[in-house]
Amino acid sequence: MSDNGNIEKVVIVGSGPAGWTAALYASRANLSPLVFPGRALSKDVIPGGQLMLTTDVENYPGFPDGVKGPDMMDLFMRQSLRFGTRIVTDDGIATEAEGGLYGQFQNVDELDLSSQPFRIRGDGGHEAKAHAVIIATGAKANWLGIENEQRLATSGGGVSACAVCDGALPMFRDKVLGVVGGGDSAVEEATYLTKFASKVYIIHRRDQLRASKIMADRAKDSPKIEFAWNKVVTDVLGDKHISAVRLKDTVKNDESTLELGGLFLAIGHTPATEFLNGQLELDKKKYIKLKDPYRSYTSVDGVFAAGDCVDSVYRQAITAAGMGCKAAIDVERWLADKGLE
Amino acid sequence: MSDNGNIEKVVIVGSGPAGWTAALYASRANLSPLVFPGRALSKDVIPGGQLMLTTDVENYPGFPDGVKGPDMMDLFMRQSLRFGTRIVTDDGIATEAEGGLYGQFQNVDELDLSSQPFRIRGDGGHEAKAHAVIIATGAKANWLGIENEQRLATSGGGVSACAVCDGALPMFRDKVLGVVGGGDSAVEEATYLTKFASKVYIIHRRDQLRASKIMADRAKDSPKIEFAWNKVVTDVLGDKHISAVRLKDTVKNDESTLELGGLFLAIGHTPATEFLNGQLELDKKKYIKLKDPYRSYTSVDGVFAAGDCVDSVYRQAITAAGMGCKAAIDVERWLADKGLE
Numbered sequence: 001m002s003d004n005g006n007i008e009k010v011v012i013v014g015s016g017p018a019g020w021t022a023a024l025y026a027s028r029a030n031l032s033p034l035v036f037p038g039r040a041l042s043k044d045v046i047p048g049g050q051l052m053l054t055t056d057v058e059n060y061p062g063f064p065d066g067v068k069g070p071d072m073m074d075l076f077m078r079q080s081l082r083f084g085t086r087i088v089t090d091d092g093i094a095t096e097a098e099g100g101l102y103g104q105f106q107n108v109d110e111l112d113l114s115s116q117p118f119r120i121r122g123d124g125g126h127e128a129k130a131h132a133v134i135i136a137t138g139a140k141a142n143w144l145g146i147e148n149e150q151r152l153a154t155s156g157g158g159v160s161a162c163a164v165c166d167g168a169l170p171m172f173r174d175k176v177l178g179v180v181g182g183g184d185s186a187v188e189e190a191t192y193l194t195k196f197a198s199k200v201y202i203i204h205r206r207d208q209l210r211a212s213k214i215m216a217d218r219a220k221d222s223p224k225i226e227f228a229w230n231k232v233v234t235d236v237l238g239d240k241h242i243s244a245v246r247l248k249d250t251v252k253n254d255e256s257t258l259e260l261g262g263l264f265l266a267i268g269h270t271p272a273t274e275f276l277n278g279q280l281e282l283d284k285k286k287y288i289k290l291k292d293p294y295r296s297y298t299s300v301d302g303v304f305a306a307g308d309c310v311d312s313v314y315r316q317a318i319t320a321a322g323m324g325c326k327a328a329i330d331v332e333r334w335l336a337d338k339g340l341e
Numbered sequence: 342m343s344d345n346g347n348i349e350k351v352v353i354v355g356s357g358p359a360g361w362t363a364a365l366y367a368s369r370a371n372l373s374p375l376v377f378p379g380r381a382l383s384k385d386v387i388p389g390g391q392l393m394l395t396t397d398v399e400n401y402p403g404f405p406d407g408v409k410g411p412d413m414m415d416l417f418m419r420q421s422l423r424f425g426t427r428i429v430t431d432d433g434i435a436t437e438a439e440g441g442l443y444g445q446f447q448n449v450d451e452l453d454l455s456s457q458p459f460r461i462r463g464d465g466g467h468e469a470k471a472h473a474v475i476i477a478t479g480a481k482a483n484w485l486g487i488e489n490e491q492r493l494a495t496s497g498g499g500v501s502a503c504a505v506c507d508g509a510l511p512m513f514r515d516k517v518l519g520v521v522g523g524g525d526s527a528v529e530e531a532t533y534l535t536k537f538a539s540k541v542y543i544i545h546r547r548d549q550l551r552a553s554k555i556m557a558d559r560a561k562d563s564p565k566i567e568f569a570w571n572k573v574v575t576d577v578l579g580d581k582h583i584s585a586v587r588l589k590d591t592v593k594n595d596e597s598t599l600e601l602g603g604l605f606l607a608i609g610h611t612p613a614t615e616f617l618n619g620q621l622e623l624d625k626k627k628y629i630k631l632k633d634p635y636r637s638y639t640s641v642d643g644v645f646a647a648g649d650c651v652d653s654v655y656r657q658a659i660t661a662a663g664m665g666c667k668a669a670i671d672v673e674r675w676l677a678d679k680g681l682e
Contacts, residue, residue, distance in 0.1 A: 021402045021659060028400055028509040030536040059369055061362045061662050062403050062413060064420035072403060079405035083509065164670065168369040168424065191677050195371040218677065294634035294654070313635070314667055318362060321402050322663020326655055329505065336532050336559065 007117045007129045008034045009340065010331050013108050014136035014272075016049020017317040018307025020076035021324030022134045022331075027083035029332045031341075034130070035080075035087045036122055037105040038137070045272050047105045048073035049138045050308070051317060055156035059165060060317045072317070090124040113279040113300050131340045132302050134327045135280070135288060137272035139308040139315070143265055144180065148236040152263075158242040161265040162315070163189035167196055171241070174198045175261025178245060180233055182206060186266035187215040193264065194224040201258065203228040205250050228258065236263060271309045280305070287312050296327035304330055348458045348470045349375045350681065351672050354449050355477035355613075357390020358658040359648025361417035362665030363475045363672075368424035370673045372682075375471070376421075377429045377463055379478070380448040386478045386613050388446045389414035391649070392658060396497035400506060401658045413658070431465040454620040454641050472681045473643050475668045476621070476629060478613035480649040480656070484606055485521065489577040493604075499583040502606040503656070504530035508537055512582070515539045516602025519586060521574055523547060527607035528556040534605065535565040542599065544569040546591050569599065577604060612650045621646070628653050637668035645671055 012022050015037030026033035038045030046052055054069030063072075081087070081096040088094075088106040106122030117129040141161030143149060152159040160166040163179075167189075177197040179190040182204035190200045202209075202219060207229045209216045219225050228247060234255065235246040244259045271287045273280070281289045281299035288305040291297040296304040306323035308315050335341045353363050356378030367374035379386030387393055395410030404413075422428070422437040429435075429447040447463030458470040482502030484490060493500040501507040504520070508530075518538040520531040523545035531541045543550075543560060548570045550557045560566050569588060575596065576587040585600045612628045614621070622630045622640035629646040632638040637645040647664035649656050676682045 017402065024400060024402055025505075029505075029533065030509075058424075059365060059666075060403065061358065061365055061417050061420060061665075062401065062408075064416055064423055067403075075405055076402050079402060082405055083399075164366075164370075168371075188674065188677075192370065192673070195682075214678070218680075292634070314670055316663075316666050316670075318659075318666045319663040322657075322660040324402075325400075325657050325659045329655055329657075332533070333529065336529075337555070339559075341536075 007131060008032075009130070009335060010034070010132040010134060011036065011118070011120050011128055011130040012134045012136060013111070013120075014038060014045055014049070014138055014307065014309070015047050015077070015105070016051065016073070016136065016138045016307055017076065017321040018138070018324035018327070019049070019134070019136035020073070020080050021321040022136055022306055022328045023080035023085040024076070024083065025325050025328030026331060027080055027085045029328065030084070031332065031335070032084050032086060034093070034128055035085060036108045036120065037087060039105060039107040039123060045107050045137045050140065053154050054165070056169070057317065058168070088122050088124070088126045108275060111275065111279070113303055116302065118302065131338070132304065132331045132335060134296075134324075134331060135276070135298070135303065135305040135309060136307045136324060136327070137275070137309045139269045139271040139287075141265060142268045142270060144233055144267075146233070146236060148238075149233075149263075152236055152238060152242050155240070157238065157240055158262040159236060159265075160262070163192045163264050163266075164316070167193050167264075172196050172262045176201070176259065177262040177264065178203050178228075178258065178260045179264045179266050181266035182210045183266070183268070184211045184215045185268070187211045187219045189264055189266045190219060190225050191222065194222055197224065197262075200225050201228050201260070202226075203231050203233060203245075203247065205232050206230065233263075269308070269312070269315070273309055283312075285312055296323065296330045302334065348472060349373075350471070350676060351375070351473040351475060352377065352459070352461050352469055352471040353475045353477060354452070354461075355379060355386055355390070355479055355648065355650070356388050356418070356446070357392065357414070357477065357479045357648055358417065358662040359479070359665035359668070360390070360475070360477035361414070361421050362662040363477055363647055363669040364421035364426040365417070365424065366666050366669030367672060368421055368426045370669065371425070372673065372676070373425050373427060375427050375429060375434070375469055377449045377461065378446040380446060380464060386448050390479045391481065394495050395506070397510070398658065399509070429463050429465070429467045449616060452616065452620070454644055457643065459643065472679070473645065473672045473676060475637075475665075475672060476617070476639070476644065476646040476650060477648045477665060477668070478616070478650045480610045480612040480628075482606060483609045483611060485574055485608075487574070487577060489579075490574075490604075493577055493579060493583050496581070498579065498581055499603045500577060500606075501603070504533045504605050504607075505657070508534050508605075513537050513603045517542070517600065518603040518605065519544050519569075519599065519601045520605045520607050522607035522609075523551045524607070524609070525552045525556045526609070528552045528560045530605050530607045531560060531566050532563065535563055538565065538603075541566050542569050542601070543567075544572050544574060544586075544588065544599075546573050547571065574604075610649070610653070610656070614650055626653055637664065637671045643675065
């Protein structure tokens with residue numbers, strides 16, 4: 001092994017709010033955590049998590065004037081480095097002295113949780129053994145995969161996959177907004193957006209909602225919600241800000257244009273748990289199951305989880321960070337219990 | 342009623358990290374939350390919570406250079422005001438335009454959860470009715486109640502009630518530290534402090550620990566932990582920083598001096614739940630019980646709880662803030678379910 005047989009006290013996989021907060025608390029507990037942050041442009045774990053794709057974050061408490069997503073993740077990273085966090089890069093282990101550059105970080109390629117110590121191999125070749133592992137790999141919102149959708153989403157151009165995060169932004173006030181999806185969360189997001197919007201279209205590929213009856217009734221009863229049935233979005237129009245979407249009718253096959261001041265995707269999330277290869281117990285939606293929902297213990301002793309790879313309900317930076325803190329405190333006590341500190 | 346019969350969508354009681362984060366999320370959801378922050382110098386709910394008694398906060402993610410506790414709470418308050426939070430003061434309802442001054446805030450005097458809408462009366466006379474209430478009143482560390490202990494605790498003079506929060510501070514490195522207490526948390530804190538200290542004394546009023554056997558064995562096996570049995574602290578010595586404690590032997594009644602570079606209290610916490618007068622289900626230690634430990638619903642429909650008044654395990658600013666976010670999101674969905682938005 002390239003680590004000369006040293007066993008890490010704790011390895012952290014992922015580098016969103018949960019991962020860095022776990023690293024902060026673990027480093028302050030003198031555990032010298034080793035972080036595999038993920039790799040930029042990979043399809044799996046993105047260094048910095050979903051906030052790297054976010055412009056203004058207004059709902060992370062402590063920043064009354066807002067903060068840019070990538071700036072916020074840089075603050076998190078620097079804070080955890082300050083107390084002794086070590087980061088796996090292609091050039092070796094980065095510490096505070098060396099700082100860290102997004103893009104050179106390693107993702108986890110192989111993870112063997114079958115026996116103690118656990119074994120972790122990075123996609124840049126770094127190998128480690130560890131007594132404890134914290135999984136904080138996050139989840140990705142599902143997107144339509146249209147080029148203009150991605151362009152406007154990453155530039156703050158009025159396309160978003162999170163109504164709770166972005167709905168209150170001034171750009172959406174008194175505008176006609178669209179929500180793509182037909183499940184409970186589509187109705188939830190549409191209902192939320194009626195607080196700000198003049199009108200909200202639920203754009204759904206079928207002629208009825210998959211949402212539960214109570215949710216579907218709520219949407220139908222809302223004077224501000226209308227439906228675009230049997231429609232799929234084929235393009236998003238607009239230069240700096242969305243102005244409309246192109247819709248294709250799934251029955252008649254004709255196309256039309258719907259003017260919109262904002263578009264919200266509500267077609268689900270995919271937690272980054274596939275790389276676990278079934279080694280941890282997951283729920284039906286592939287989120288990691290916690291043994292006790294208040295704590296961070298998973299189905300494998302010594303493996304802890306935090307953030308959006310666990311959370312299908314709230315998915316906020318602040319909730320993920322809180323879970324990262326819990327995981328580090330649980331790890332510290334677990335190591336002490338086992339005499340492994 | 343002084344509110345002319347208007348019914349608030351949500352009232353938030355308390356103004357630590359949980360309360361302000363709940364207010365931030367509730368205000369961004371257009372719920373115009375009304376906050377009873379607590380009253381300065383009261384024995385109950387302190388505006389700003391325990392962080393108002395804290396000097397440097399190094400473990401709240403996002404502040405790599407640390408932040409003063411009161412400054413952090415001011416940032417939280419201003420951020421929630423920015424999105425429409427309203428604060429109950431002795432001079433009326435403060436909004437963003439008016440800002441808010443610590444010390445003029447109202448605490449909750451009476452809370453009637455027996456029927457909808459709930460009724461809340463502030464100790465400065467403000468009365469409100471509300472569909473939903475979030476309890477975020479926090480908990481207080483128990484202290485010995487000695488004047489010099491309080492003086493050195495509030496001035497950053499090396500006396501603390503939270504090893505996880507403060508143990509990593511440079512002032513405690515390689516010092517002889519004392520932990521007062523005899524339960525599991527005293528051993529937990531002492532074990533944690535051995536990472537930094539040259540030696541840790543557990544100072545206990547009896548001749549054996551109340552801690553569980555496994556914890557007691559761990560303390561006895563640690564080469565860095567020693568015991569001061571049958572001792573109570575009668576005074577804390579030191580001008581700007583603690584230099585020693587005066588101890589009284591509970592059996593022999595004689596006094597002695599123990600030189601220490603830091604003192605940690607681990608004699609329990611008291612959640613601020615007494616004012617609820619049994620209207621919510623509490624656990625044995627008087628913390629509010631959640632119906633589902635992952636969510637924020639309490640035993641009374643429409644009442645939600647967040648932060649240290651719920652949490653006997655982690656007690657960190659970041660975990661409390663995460664819970665405040667959950668409570669606001671749960672309230673928003675609950676109001677929508679009931680058609681009360």
